[in-house]
Amino acid sequence: MVNALHVVARFFDQRVGWNRIGIAISVTVIAVAAMVLYHSLRDISIKEVMLAIKARSARDVILAALFVALSYCTLTFYDLFALRTIGRKQVPYRIAALAGFTSYSVGHNVGASVFTAAAVRYRVYSVWGLTAIDVAKICFIAGLTFWLGNATVLGLGIAYDPSAASAIDQLPSGVNRIIAGVILGLLAAYVIWVWREPRQIGRRNWKVTLPGGPLTLLQILIGIVDLGFCTLGMYVLMPTEPHIPFISMGVIFVTATLLGFASTSPGGLGVFDAAMFVGFWEFEKDSLLAGLLLFRLFYYIVPFALALGILGIREFLLDVHVLHPPGTPSPAAGEFVRAECEPSPRVFSSGHGDPRAHGLPGRKRDAG
Numbered sequence: 001m002v003n004a005l006h007v008v009a010r011f012f013d014q015r016v017g018w019n020r021i022g023i024a025i026s027v028t029v030i031a032v033a034a035m036v037l038y039h040s041l042r043d044i045s046i047k048e049v050m051l052a053i054k055a056r057s058a059r060d061v062i063l064a065a066l067f068v069a070l071s072y073c074t075l076t077f078y079d080l081f082a083l084r085t086i087g088r089k090q091v092p093y094r095i096a097a098l099a100g101f102t103s104y105s106v107g108h109n110v111g112a113s114v115f116t117a118a119a120v121r122y123r124v125y126s127v128w129g130l131t132a133i134d135v136a137k138i139c140f141i142a143g144l145t146f147w148l149g150n151a152t153v154l155g156l157g158i159a160y161d162p163s164a165a166s167a168i169d170q171l172p173s174g175v176n177r178i179i180a181g182v183i184l185g186l187l188a189a190y191v192i193w194v195w196r197e198p199r200q201i202g203r204r205n206w207k208v209t210l211p212g213g214p215l216t217l218l219q220i221l222i223g224i225v226d227l228g229f230c231t232l233g234m235y236v237l238m239p240t241e242p243h244i245p246f247i248s249m250g251v252i253f254v255t256a257t258l259l260g261f262a263s264t265s266p267g268g269l270g271v272f273d274a275a276m277f278v279g280f281w282e283f284e285k286d287s288l289l290a291g292l293l294l295f296r297l298f299y300y301i302v303p304f305a306l307a308l309g310i311l312g313i314r315e316f317l318l319d320v321h322v323l324h325p326p327g328t329p330s331p332a333a334g335e336f337v338r339a340e341c342e343p344s345p346r347v348f349s350s351g352h353g354d355p356r357a358h359g360l361p362g363r364k365r366d367a368g
Helices: 002-016 018-041 046-055 058-085 093-110 113-128 132-160 162-169 173-196 213-235 246-263 271-279 285-323 333-341 346-350
Strands: 200-203 206-209
Touching: 046 285, 058 093, 058 132, 058 213, 058 285, 093 113, 093 285, 113 132, 113 285, 132 162, 132 173, 132 206, 132 213, 132 246, 162 173, 162 246, 162 271, 173 213, 213 246, 213 285, 246 271, 271 285
Parallel strands: none
Antiparallel strands: 200 206
């Protein structure tokens, strides 16, 4: 059986190419989502949607914003956990929080988050002496935390209410319960596998030691808390009628989120929304769309704007620090950047932060 799988994998790798398969899947998902959205939205009145948005209570809007903020706070621990896992303990939490928040905010909105989030992380962590390989390891561990959390939430949620998944995948509840059992079984097998002894993956310079059993449980907990806050943010923005249990709503929401992620479209635009319309077919469309628009505002647009502002200010402060080396007068803001830059004396030797690497004239340090 294993040999047969290797043969199939080799065939796709050599004759078709995994990149082409990924692109084909993304295009298919987006095309289906576009058709679903067209049929779902063609009869919706913009005026009715605006009225539905205005009808939302201030309490629900504030709670949604709070839950989203707590979700992003939890996302920062993805990076902190990854840094400690690869042994980069010299990087403080504030830098992990900066990298985590900005990378996810940009990755969520630009799309192709595997690459865009990695680029943002590298820009932040390179100042602290981390290499591209280090950043790749961080991305891998953070991604592992994401998938372990999602798999746990989906497995437990579908096992509890398999009919919720049926609203999207159109499979019988019994089949979905079997799928949930398989997901949870694989999770348990993975935890046992890493618990028994240290496990490494990769080769040569790219080797990652996977978190052990207790740390893997911590990974899963971080992912569950993140998804819990994110789901609560959407839950309070849902129409009040008909009532839907939180767990059932969570199964549909997480499934829609993963479909949006699989499409690689910016913010899962179109795909996430179409899956939500399919899963919550019993709700009034204008009211559901109002909730989705508010959720997008809080989870995508606002964090993206904040991330761009933070990154822009940081780049400015870094440039100020480069043009005012230690020993020369610098603006007060330079003290903040110095605290961020000094722990890694290798930065200048690697070219990052060196004014000559950016085409800027270097300045000699005054003697004494």
